[in-house]
Amino acid sequence: MIKKERMKVLNHKELAPSIFELTLQGELVSEMNQPGQFVQVKTTEGTEPLLRRPISISSYNSSEKQFTMIYRAEGKGTTLLSQRKEAEAVDILGPLGNGFPVHEAKQGETALLVGGGVGVPPLYQLSQMLVAKGVTVIHVLGFQTKSAIFYEKEFSELGDTYIATVDGSYGTKGFVTTVIDNLEQEFATIFSCGPTPMLRALEAGYREKKLFLSLEERMGCGIGACFACVCHTGDDPTGFSYKKVCSDGPVFRAGEVVL
């Protein structure tokens, strides 16, 4: 069930320039049961900025009633959010949407987790849950530059982790696809989250795999009511059928929707 709650800031720190990790505590966490869902964050008490900001859940701990998100403070809303201090309250609506289908990767199989920039965070909970059920995970994470990298250690503890940077300042120079094209390991399933061009490249190059993509779209309500975030479906790419990224997604199977 979706809840609205003023959750308490337990921890808030800058992981990399402008990249913040925020851990919140509250009852709402008990509703989380899937990696890849998101929440809608009210970044201020007032009405400016007006809209909530969609941010992925990067990990959650039901018993401690805590969850963590990782976000880039860039615009008005996220910059305000980054100023929230410990013990303050943040108004959260969530959990929202449908996350990654963990059951699609079977014990003993290998899954490839591909993330780009602030698309990396939701893969963390996913990776933990895959590892817990005996799936071998490989992470390919893309960042702009060395200083923008976060969670490399955390991911490395769960499985092989390859980093690509656009400027080549760390890891492989180029995009995540550069790394994947040269991977030696076999894998059955890909779970990915990141900018649309990255998702498109994956869809183009890895059609034959089981491929799951987490989409981003500008949102109004975040709950399926406003039709801001719709996309065409793959089987009717110019017709009337549609999916809503917020409530049908944000994770879709490749081909299910038009990117």
Add this chain to the structure above:
Amino acid sequence: MIKKERMKVLNHKELAPSIFELTLQGELVSEMNQPGQFVQVKTTEGTEPLLRRPISISSYNSSEKQFTMIYRAEGKGTTLLSQRKEAEAVDILGPLGNGFPVHEAKQGETALLVGGGVGVPPLYQLSQMLVAKGVTVIHVLGFQTKSAIFYEKEFSELGDTYIATVDGSYGTKGFVTTVIDNLEQEFATIFSCGPTPMLRALEAGYREKKLFLSLEERMGCGIGACFACVCHTGDDPTGFSYKKVCSDGPVFRAGEVVL
């Protein structure tokens, strides 16, 4: 000179329900040299609410670079202001306007200081300065009800202090004029600040005294540029001549402007 400065919150406390006393520190204080001036306070970092709020300077200490204001948290802006904590910064524009002419009360004379509600604060600095130059002060302060009273002790230490409450829960029941009508002391000068009906009553009843009134008006700029706060002058009550409350006032001699 008018300055804009992010001043540091030294102390912020609730004196009475919704009445806050805020002490700020910064260079801007060195520009203060008159009781009854005001500042324009930006109540939030963002743009909502948009306009600054005019609040009187209730006292200042040049050597410590501190000043205090007392305000009622009622609407959007003042409520936000009331949430500022120690060590935070508040954006202040000031000092603004022309305050009370201390020199109009001579040593050995008696001055009557009349304040209503949140019109009381600026009289505090005035009273201190009058006392310092050897003027005897009498304070008549009006409040809605007992719980709304603040600074009674502070004023009492400077001179005789009479309180009127509208509901009679403390002091004289009624308005400040009820008290003044029954005063036994003589006085040469009246300095007053409060709601317009109070100022009008004083003007009507005490024409023969030297009477100075501090006005309130809705403001745009606070510095004389927008013409939001003009009033007609007493000698041309329906013509083109005008005074601006923000930059010509807020303190005027009775009769100088039309209330």
Add this chain to the structure above:
Amino acid sequence: MSRLSVELPGLHLKNPVMPASGCFGFGREYSQFFDLDILGAIMIKATTPEPRFGNPTPRVAETSSGMLNAIGLQNPGLEKVISEELAWLSRYDVPIIANVAGSQIDDYVKVASEISKAGNVKALELNISCPNVKEGGIAFGTVPEVAKEVTKAVKEVSSVPVYVKLSPNVSNIVDMAKAVEDGGADGLTMINTLVGMRLDLKTGKPILSNRTGGLSGPAIKPVALRMIYEVSQQVSIPIIGMGGIATAEDVIEFFYAGASAVAVGTANFVDPFVCPTIIEELPKLLDELGFDHISECTGRSWKQNETVTNNRS
């Protein structure tokens, strides 16, 4: 709660608060948050004769204290709205106001005649003011004669009272209101969104794929209030007011201006509980302000004869 009840043509409202069209879908999503029965009414999403996909994304952009949308009237079409959405809504004891849209008069007539027969539809809201549809849409909302004509045509076929939704993007809102009143409108709903735009700093291009969009939210409240103030003094049909409402205080302000009921749009996105919260707060606020019944507030800003205590102090 009868101090909140309002009687309008076709509508017996438990209270004057309803979600605005397009901001509440067909109610399903919000039914997870609260019992829809507590609402005064529900204005459902615009319905056109045929299904519509609407505009490409991005369809929303943010502005200071407001948002732009260019959904483009996406909806499943008349048939499905009746058979699926209205059928689903019939489990609730809440009057439905069906928002009727189209690109030509025939579209309005078709949707109006059929949707007005659904048992739970108690009134129509003629959307002649959608800024996000190229063909037609906006002309109906800006030319008095055209507005009157479409109102008339719809009145002829509708089985329930017809409210016309006015666009604020006009030089003279009173002319528009009088024209649709002349055309037989039973009431007005106002305002729809103002046409606005945002540009992307990096690309230089419009943020919305449709380029322009409809501005809603607190930013437009003063424009809505002014228009309701002007119109309510010049027409004798009631007004359902909207535009930036987010609190019980806002509701009272709209009543003062001249509204007899209100709709809440964008605020639902910020807080899905905003309608129930407002409904709960209203009686307390009436107490504070000294009103017995909310209808006493309607038009208070321009009604001369009442003794109004000026609490200025």
Add this chain to the structure above:
Amino acid sequence: MSRLSVELPGLHLKNPVMPASGCFGFGREYSQFFDLDILGAIMIKATTPEPRFGNPTPRVAETSSGMLNAIGLQNPGLEKVISEELAWLSRYDVPIIANVAGSQIDDYVKVASEISKAGNVKALELNISCPNVKEGGIAFGTVPEVAKEVTKAVKEVSSVPVYVKLSPNVSNIVDMAKAVEDGGADGLTMINTLVGMRLDLKTGKPILSNRTGGLSGPAIKPVALRMIYEVSQQVSIPIIGMGGIATAEDVIEFFYAGASAVAVGTANFVDPFVCPTIIEELPKLLDELGFDHISECTGRSWKQNETVTNNRS
């Protein structure tokens, strides 16, 4: 700083940033804060033939991310504006744009012919769009034919180029723009304020004594951008854009929409240093965005032929 310089009819601007009319008086107050010479230009307060006191107070009210004003064109009258205000301003090396107002065509003609002769007045801004004056004022700004006529009349007598200030309170802003272009306008300034209102919760009455007022500030920015976007594609005279500008980013957004220079109004009240701050920030922002000269930004939202790198990532 030449990457900020802009050439417009009559105006050699060091930079495209100027305070908007009515939000900067005649410059005296702001001269305490900074050297007025750094400004691109100054749009001075509206001038009418005779002195005006304006409306009773309260003259301002606040709205979400905006404000309402109903000053009512208070000014000391043509004669004093020339002999005192413009004379005082002549100590600065900054072009003055004189805002010309009135209640009838003769008023505009009289003010324009005289004020345009003052040496430092480099252009006129015809205020046919003030929402706060009962007689005339607003009709000039909403009826294309009337707007054209007053433009023509003023052009005939003005010694300097004439910019016409458009009202956003119209059904079709392009028609208005074309009409004044036809009338001989050398440029446009847009937008003036939207008409709005606020009610006092306690009294039920309008907060402004004039009842309605002009809405300005960030709330109206999306409306201003949309109108500039529409108009700039349809006329060949330049546009000075305004409406909610408070940052260098806002300036660029207005240029993208189609503006060739900008004016800053309400933001001066929030931060008296806003103009110098924007002027200082602009070159840095041009660097970030990869522009050599600010004029490259004009109309970028609709100019097709340029290669625009989409930085979306």
